[in-house]
Amino acid sequence: MAAHRKPRQRSAGGHTARAAATLALAGVAGATAFDGVGHAEPNPTPAQVKAKVDKLYQEAEAATEKYNGAREKATTAERRLETLRDEAARKEARLDTAREALGTMAAAQYRGGGLDQAVQLALSDDPDRYLDDAALAERAGDRQSAAVTRVGRQLREIEQLRGAxxxxxxxxxxxxxxLKRHKKTITDKLGxxxxxxxxxxxxxxxxxxxxTGGGTDTRASRTSAGARAGLPAPGAATAAGPRAAAAVSYAYAKLGSPYVWGATGPNAFDCSGLVQAAYRSAGVSLPRTTYAQIDAGRRVSRSELRPGDLVFFYPGITHVGLYIGNGMMIHAPNPSAPVRVAPIDEMPYAGATRVV
Structure with missing residues (x-):
C-alpha cells in the first residue's frame, strides 16, 4: 500500500514575499531603464549655451567693475597709510632731537643738584605718561617748559598719526x-x-x-570693414572735440587686443580700462569704473551721440564702449572676444556721457 504523503502547503507569506521581490526587481529595472535616462541632463543647444554664457559674462563684468573700484580704494588706502607712516617717522626723528636737547638740559640740571620732574617724565621709557599729566610742564623753568611742552606736542601728534x-x-x-571676494566671483563665473x-x-x-560680444572687426580688417560699414575714420572731424577724436583713434589702434579683466592697457583691456586708456592718451583723466565714468562728463541723449562719447549698458551700468558713429562703438566685450567694433544695439542701452 503506497504511503500517502501529506501535500506541501505553500506559505501565503512566502508567496507574498516572492511576489513582492519580483515587483521590487521590476521596479528597479524600470527605474534603471527610465529614470536613469529620463533624469540625465540633456546637452544644451548652442542657443541655450550662448544665453547662459552671455549671462555669466555679464555677471563677471559686473563683479569686475566692483573689483576695479575696490582695487582703486585699496590703492588709495595703501598710499595714505604709507604717507601717515612716513609723516610719523619724520615726527619721531624730530622728537628724538627734542629729547636729546632735554637730555643735555637734564644732565646740566643733575650736576646742579636736581632733576625737574617734568623733564624726567619727558625722558622716561614711558613718555605716554607725560600725556596724562601735561600740567607738570608748567612747573618747569621757562626754557625747560618750552622744551617739555614741545616734546608733549610732538608725542600727541605722533599718537594721532599712529591712530590714523x-x-x-x-x-x-x-x-x-x-578684492578677494570679487576676484573669486569673477573666476567662478568665467570658469x-x-x-x-x-x-x-x-x-x-x-x-x-x-x-558673443558682437561685431567681427579686428586689427587686421578694421580699415576695409570700417569702409564697408560706413564707419568714421579714426580721429574723424565729426568727433565731439579734438580729444574725443584722439581717444577714438587710440581705440581703433587697439582693435584686436585681448580682453583681460582688470586690465587698463597697453596690450590688454577690460571695458572701462579701454575707455580710460583711450582718454588718458588724449590727456584726459577718467575714473576707473563704469559707474563712475558715467558721471565724468555731460550726459547726452542717444540722438545727440557723437564719436568719442561714452556709451553705457545694462541697468547697473556694468559695461561701457566708445562711440564711433553710425550706431557703432569700439569696446572690450569679454574673454571670448577681443577689442572690436560692435553695434550699440547689441546690449541694453543705459545712457551716454560726453567727456570733453
Whole structure:
C-alpha cells in the first residue's frame, strides 16, 4: 500500500514575499531603464549655451567693475597709510632731537643738584605718561617748559598719526578682503562659462564666440570693414572735440587686443580700462569704473551721440564702449572676444556721457 504523503502547503507569506521581490526587481529595472535616462541632463543647444554664457559674462563684468573700484580704494588706502607712516617717522626723528636737547638740559640740571620732574617724565621709557599729566610742564623753568611742552606736542601728534594709520590699515585690510571676494566671483563665473563652451563642438564654439560680444572687426580688417560699414575714420572731424577724436583713434589702434579683466592697457583691456586708456592718451583723466565714468562728463541723449562719447549698458551700468558713429562703438566685450567694433544695439542701452 503506497504511503500517502501529506501535500506541501505553500506559505501565503512566502508567496507574498516572492511576489513582492519580483515587483521590487521590476521596479528597479524600470527605474534603471527610465529614470536613469529620463533624469540625465540633456546637452544644451548652442542657443541655450550662448544665453547662459552671455549671462555669466555679464555677471563677471559686473563683479569686475566692483573689483576695479575696490582695487582703486585699496590703492588709495595703501598710499595714505604709507604717507601717515612716513609723516610719523619724520615726527619721531624730530622728537628724538627734542629729547636729546632735554637730555643735555637734564644732565646740566643733575650736576646742579636736581632733576625737574617734568623733564624726567619727558625722558622716561614711558613718555605716554607725560600725556596724562601735561600740567607738570608748567612747573618747569621757562626754557625747560618750552622744551617739555614741545616734546608733549610732538608725542600727541605722533599718537594721532599712529591712530590714523591704524584706521587706514583696517580700511586697507577690508578692501583687500573685498578684492578677494570679487576676484573669486569673477573666476567662478568665467570658469562656468568656459565649461559650458567646452561642451560644444569646435565649430559651434567658433560660431558662438563670433556672436558673443558682437561685431567681427579686428586689427587686421578694421580699415576695409570700417569702409564697408560706413564707419568714421579714426580721429574723424565729426568727433565731439579734438580729444574725443584722439581717444577714438587710440581705440581703433587697439582693435584686436585681448580682453583681460582688470586690465587698463597697453596690450590688454577690460571695458572701462579701454575707455580710460583711450582718454588718458588724449590727456584726459577718467575714473576707473563704469559707474563712475558715467558721471565724468555731460550726459547726452542717444540722438545727440557723437564719436568719442561714452556709451553705457545694462541697468547697473556694468559695461561701457566708445562711440564711433553710425550706431557703432569700439569696446572690450569679454574673454571670448577681443577689442572690436560692435553695434550699440547689441546690449541694453543705459545712457551716454560726453567727456570733453
Amino acid at each position: 594709520a591704524r584706521v587706514q590699515l583696517t580700511s586697507l585690510k577690508a578692501r583687500q578682503a573685498e 562656468a562659462a568656459r565649461r559650458l563652451l567646452n561642451r560644444l563642438t569646435a565649430e559651434e564654439r567658433a560660431r558662438l564666440t563670433a556672436d
